[in-house]
Amino acid sequence: MSAPLLQIEDLTMHFPVRGGVLRRQVATVHAVDGIRLSVEAGQTLGLVGESGCGKTTVGRCIVGLYKPTAGRVRFDGRNIAGAGAGELKKIRRDLQMIFQDPFESLNPRHTVGEILGEPFDIHRIGTSADRAARVQALMERVGMDPGAVDRFPHEFSGGQRQRIGIARAIALNPRLVVCDEPVSALDVSIQSQILNLLLKLQQEMGLAYLFIAHDLAVVKHVSDRIAVMYLGKIMEQAPAETLYRNPLHPYTVALIAAIPEADPFRRKVHPLLGGDVPSPLNPPPGCRFHPRCPIAIQRCREEAPMLKAAAGGDHLVACHRAGELRLPDTG
Amino acid sequence: MNNTILRVERLSVSFATEKGRLTAVEDVSFSLRRGETLGLVGESGCGKSVTALSIMRLLPRPAGRIEAGRIMLENTDLLRLPAADLPGLRGRRIAMIFQEPMTALNPVHRLGQQVAEAVHLHRPELDDKAVGQEVVAMLKQVRIPEPTSRVKAYPHQISGGMRQRVMIAMALAARPDILIADEPTTALDVTIQAQILSLMRDLQAETGTAIIFITHDLGVIAELCHRVAVMYAGRIVESAAVETLFRSPRHPYTQGLLAAIPRLDRTPKAPLATIEGTVPALDTMPPGCRFANRCPRVMERCHLAPPPLVEVGEGHAVACYLYS
Numbered sequence: 001m002s003a004p005l006l007q008i009e010d011l012t013m014h015f016p017v018r019g020g021v022l023r024r025q026v027a028t029v030h031a032v033d034g035i036r037l038s039v040e041a042g043q044t045l046g047l048v049g050e051s052g053c054g055k056t057t058v059g060r061c062i063v064g065l066y067k068p069t070a071g072r073v074r075f076d077g078r079n080i081a082g083a084g085a086g087e088l089k090k091i092r093r094d095l096q097m098i099f100q101d102p103f104e105s106l107n108p109r110h111t112v113g114e115i116l117g118e119p120f121d122i123h124r125i126g127t128s129a130d131r132a133a134r135v136q137a138l139m140e141r142v143g144m145d146p147g148a149v150d151r152f153p154h155e156f157s158g159g160q161r162q163r164i165g166i167a168r169a170i171a172l173n174p175r176l177v178v179c180d181e182p183v184s185a186l187d188v189s190i191q192s193q194i195l196n197l198l199l200k201l202q203q204e205m206g207l208a209y210l211f212i213a214h215d216l217a218v219v220k221h222v223s224d225r226i227a228v229m230y231l232g233k234i235m236e237q238a239p240a241e242t243l244y245r246n247p248l249h250p251y252t253v254a255l256i257a258a259i260p261e262a263d264p265f266r267r268k269v270h271p272l273l274g275g276d277v278p279s280p281l282n283p284p285p286g287c288r289f290h291p292r293c294p295i296a297i298q299r300c301r302e303e304a305p306m307l308k309a310a311a312g313g314d315h316l317v318a319c320h321r322a323g324e325l326r327l328p329d330t331g
Numbered sequence: 332m333n334n335t336i337l338r339v340e341r342l343s344v345s346f347a348t349e350k351g352r353l354t355a356v357e358d359v360s361f362s363l364r365r366g367e368t369l370g371l372v373g374e375s376g377c378g379k380s381v382t383a384l385s386i387m388r389l390l391p392r393p394a395g396r397i398e399a400g401r402i403m404l405e406n407t408d409l410l411r412l413p414a415a416d417l418p419g420l421r422g423r424r425i426a427m428i429f430q431e432p433m434t435a436l437n438p439v440h441r442l443g444q445q446v447a448e449a450v451h452l453h454r455p456e457l458d459d460k461a462v463g464q465e466v467v468a469m470l471k472q473v474r475i476p477e478p479t480s481r482v483k484a485y486p487h488q489i490s491g492g493m494r495q496r497v498m499i500a501m502a503l504a505a506r507p508d509i510l511i512a513d514e515p516t517t518a519l520d521v522t523i524q525a526q527i528l529s530l531m532r533d534l535q536a537e538t539g540t541a542i543i544f545i546t547h548d549l550g551v552i553a554e555l556c557h558r559v560a561v562m563y564a565g566r567i568v569e570s571a572a573v574e575t576l577f578r579s580p581r582h583p584y585t586q587g588l589l590a591a592i593p594r595l596d597r598t599p600k601a602p603l604a605t606i607e608g609t610v611p612a613l614d615t616m617p618p619g620c621r622f623a624n625r626c627p628r629v630m631e632r633c634h635l636a637p638p639p640l641v642e643v644g645e646g647h648a649v650a651c652y653l654y655s
Contacts, residue, residue, distance in 0.1 A: 050520035050521065157609050160609075218593050221597065255521065258525035260551045261550055264556075272522075
């Protein structure tokens with residue numbers, strides 16, 4: 001078997017918190033704490049978790065927006081964690097990112113044509129006439145009217161702006177696109193258009209995605225495999241359908257149980273989880289989920305469980321009591 | 332029917348913009364019964380929040396203006412209420428909670444003080460000690476852990492979910508007839524949302540307060556509401572009991588919306604149903620049905636005049652020429 005396109009090993013990202021007149025480091029945010037993930041070429045890995053779990057930080061470490069505290073990010077076999085600007089520029093052709101708010105990631109003073117032409121300028125691809133044709137083809141590919149090439153980002157709706165963000169990301173035929181909450185700012189009817197577009201582009205171009213989102217139903221819809229994060233750690237990782245049919249980690253079970261379904265005949269009567277997510281400034285000892293876990297035992301408070309294979313080789317879970325909490329019947 | 336506590340009748344609201352006065356809500360009618368939860372669902376800009384603000388008489392003025400209609404709270408038309416009577420309406424008879432409680436709480440006052448203010452306002456007969464006890468009881472009622480110590484905390488010291496609980500406690504302080512909840516769980520994580528929805532359901536069972544729950548999330552509607560009105564581009568396109576709406580939606584927009592939601596029990600990576608196109612801008616609203624440009628079943632007459640909301644079954648109304 002060939003090596004995965006992207007392999008993350010023991011990735012750790014700690015942010016210092018500074019305080020006092022001397023701006024000394026007074027605390028540390030443990031945003032990501034030693035995680036391991038891989039994405040195969042042409043496949044989608046979904047990364048799901050609630051706010052503050054570290055999923056966005058993982059994405060930013062991969063594309064080089066953050067220099068990780070420790071660990072390796074291997075892209076196509078090479079470690080790119082903390083790569084310099086020159087090396088990053090080369091990698092960027094193969095490794096791109098789509099952001100949640102396309103408005104904030106698009107220069108408001110540039111036309112769509114300028115925004116989409118920029119990748120070709122930076123990498124000195126084609127003549128200027130050739131670039132115009134490429135921009136036009138890109139716009140068509142993402143379902144935009146090429147006649148809008150001279151308009152500015154603010155003239156477009158949120159869904160159209162996200163199409164521009166996607167077009168820019170795929171301009172240079174990348175191999176991996178990190179998608180950070182690409183549809184969470186969009187209305188449902190627009191969200192489904194964008195999800196379909198991402199699926200279509202994956203098929204046509206053989207793209208791999210790391211799809212980061214808080215909405216498990218959306219993540220499951222686009223992913224081959226899903227990793228569930230909580231407070232900087234991976235709790236469970238499995239093929240998408242397996243994760244939903246047979247969740248083994250109590251947090252995954254609770255997450256599935258908390259999603260309101262568009263079906264009044266399947267109401268979720270009692271929430272499984274009480275309390276709030278603890279602060280990543282001071283993560284709990286042992287398993288990070290233990291203060292909210294309905295089946296935690298003494299061991300969970302003392303010993304952090306390792307992520308290990310369960311039930312076949314491709315289902316990983318980090319829990320001392322894996323598989324013991326089941327989804328409640330809905331009524 | 333004396334079971335009805337609030338009736339919105341043919342409400343139209345306009346806003347002054349750079350492009351002139353534009354209608355944000357048009358010809359909206361619905362009723363709310365005692366003790367029920369009515370969902371108002373729709374995508375951004377559909378007019379659901381403007382409708383709620385009209386009921387509270389909180390439209391920004393002079394930009395926002397009621398063009399037509401009545402809002403009857405029992406036998407009083409709220410739109411004709413003199414300004415002097417508004418404090419007796421807001422909070423006392425109708426209370427409201429918002430998406431971001433941080434903007435509604437005063438950041439420099441302790442929580443206990445703010446809740447006490449709400450209690451004092453509505454029950455001036457209580458002395459300080461009794462108010463203090465009431466505050467703790469109320470925080471306990473919304474399931475805030477360690478309420479006696481939390482009264483000393485400032486808003487930024489507690490989580491978003493906890494802040495929303497405090498808002499709910501304050502909103503219910505005066506035992507209002509109606510609670511309007513405008514996207515109260517949208518900013519919260521899904522496991523916290525589940526806690527808040529469960530809390531609201533339990534409190535309603537205890538107090539009998541009628542709730543208007545505004546959201547863009549059909550899942551939340553299915554979870555919590557008894558009846559639902561679907562809004563699109565300023566108009567109600569369909570209303571029904573939740574079971575009816577989710578089992579047999581009739582309006583092409585409702586059908587499209589339900590089909591477009593990614594669901595956990597669907598096959599991964601299969602294409603989702605979509606509603607093509609986008610909502611028309613307020614200044615380019617068509618004279619006919621506002622959904623016509625995106626509707627898969629559009630007919631010639633849809634472009635001429637807006638379809639009226641007509642009854643197609645018991646308590647089930649649809650504004651679509653396919654049914655009238």
